[in-house]
Amino acid sequence: MIYKKKGGNMAGKFELFRLSLIPKPQIDAFEKEQTREDYIRTVFGERHQFEHYGSLFHYIPVDDRGDNQEILGRIGRPITVAENLSPEENLSDSMRDGWKASVIAIDPTEHGDGQKLAFEYDQQVGKPESIIQNFVKYRGGPTLLDR
Template sequence: MDFELLRLSLVKRREDLFSLKIDRDVWLRRVLGDTVEFVHRNRPYTFVPQPSDDGSYISGMIGRGIIVVENASPEEAFQLVTRPAYAASAILLDPTHHQDGQKVALQVKPNVGAPLAILNSLVKQINSNSTNPYTIYVETISEEKDFWNFVRENRGNVTSVTFEFFAPNMFDSEDEFDEELRQLREKENAQKVTMKLESPDGLDLETERVRVAANVATRGTGSIKARTRGKAKRFNSKDRGKRLKISENDNGEEKSMIRSLIKAIFSK
């Protein structure tokens, strides 16, 4: 089974006297502790929570109704028949606050849909509640080396790079870049920050500032788009999410799969 790795960024909404004061992980457990119905590409979807072994992680299933086409019995000449069914993907989330926290693993199933798009639709439904203390953003975790391969393969020809960041809320980095984003969140109430670099003569991207920006974006708290002269080649980190294959062992038991997933993906 393939799982795509994503990350949630929870940005605190501006507080007032009536704001609910609650930790991010507690709030995530609350909003994902019940069934959530949402719409994705004009189709009804449902998130259903499932109990985990020790409660450290949030686990569940996201699915939708489908129509299955199959053959009838030999006595009915194997005629094609249809019946309603459901397709669902497993989801596992570490909601806690630490260096690699709020990471999500969502099973990849073509008949369910693209993980990033589905999770964005679920998050949109949750964010629609104006009383929430946080706004959730979701982004793919990508390989930083893919961006640098693109830069080096097109050295001197990259004319535009756009970094989009979510104001950091959980990383314990003392990096000045992270601190600047924090200040933009706390003083200007910015939830998203965009940095765009352009030059028709080609950009010099192998600098410390760009290195830090690429590291922040690819860890799942932002995204990168780039293009070369004449738009001949393009790069989009959203299309290059990290994936992990988990073998279906122990007779395919779900608990065994979840244990394997936790061991392979989540760290503290």
């Protein structure tokens, strides 16, 4: 799968995970049992906030491709960037608040080796395995990750 960022193709490093779901021990008699794909689409189809090592992270689903097969999203965090002002301002040191996000691509369809999640590695965002583990733990859902 190729995801296009504004300005061209994304050529980053991704880490691949398999999603493992643990079924609920008992469902309500009136509750329709969800398929694994439906559950993954529900969890990753909504915005979420969660904490990771004391920082607030946001997950935002992205759907700008139109085919709706894979699920795309971004997990981001606030950052402060050290930079310099213009020459007219003597190239003085300056700090600017902003956000940094990594792309997440999920194939929720059933395969012999399970559903997969690819997480773009960006040092400013953090380690993919650690972040996604906190995301699924925070959600309280029965989702586990395997390498």
